[in-house]
Amino acid sequence: MNTTDILKSHDIKKTPGRIAIVKALQESELPLSENEIKIQMEEMYDRITFYRNMQVLASAGIVHKIVIDNTIIKYGLSCCGQEHRHQNEHAHFYCEKCHSVVCLKEVRIPDYQLPSGYKLFDSDIIIKGACEKCSH
Amino acid sequence: MNTTDILKSHDIKKTPGRIAIVKALQESELPLSENEIKIQMEEMYDRITFYRNMQVLASAGIVHKIVIDNTIIKYGLSCCGQEHRHQNEHAHFYCEKCHSVVCLKEVRIPDYQLPSGYKLFDSDIIIKGACEKCSH
DNA sequence: ATTGCAAGTGAAACAATGTTGCAAATATAG
């Protein structure tokens, strides 16, 4: 699906900032940080608009925010906007050497047995280590 | 183990700020936020010293930092400082209604099968939902 | 108990991440 259609199919207005964010993520294999997206957006980038658009894109399920720790944050493109709560959850891998983040779609998240009375809405799994390139 | 001995056994100098932080966590069933600890510390609290002491206590394995998302951060007392990487890892539960955090020591973290070449150092699991009190 | 000094503290300044209010600009439906 192209960038315009992704936005249109979620009833989100097609603005230059939003198109630039989605394009940057589509052209990248890996989730990107705000700064990496900012570089691609060049002079179009505005911090406040960026945060607001990220909220819009995340609520729509088009992107997901990956919080590695409170200072390392990445944004990943979800699969054609089909990523919502309770669906398509996947773990994220953070390489402590090259600081890249990878969506581990193939790592299935097991069913946790929560203590009785607890209700599960969502879960975030961050796996830290060394990626293929960095573990030699 | 009392507060003083915990610090002494890790070769960490016993200062009023550190004692106050560890005491606040010992007296609480649940992990606490900076602000909750600050309230207990009263006029002794100083932001810079707090962050520095948290780093010291975390590297020693006395406390662990729990990042729910980049704006909700809690600090939990580890079991007698025996919590280090690769050991005693446990998931954390965040109640989206009352915003409390619970260490889920009984939820075992399964072995993930990472893609080949990837090395695991550590993992953080945040489970979000409603706690016992809030799910009725 | 005193002293020396490494370690810890606290103030100021800075940095990154994020939010809110408001006036101006714009996307899109009709």
Next chain:
DNA sequence: CTATATTTGCAACATTGTTTCACTTGCAAT
């Protein structure tokens, strides 16, 4: 093309965290 609801961009603010540096303190050796 126009109307209008949405979006943008600026200013200001909030939270979380770090760095530098002068001053103070914990504690071990005497």
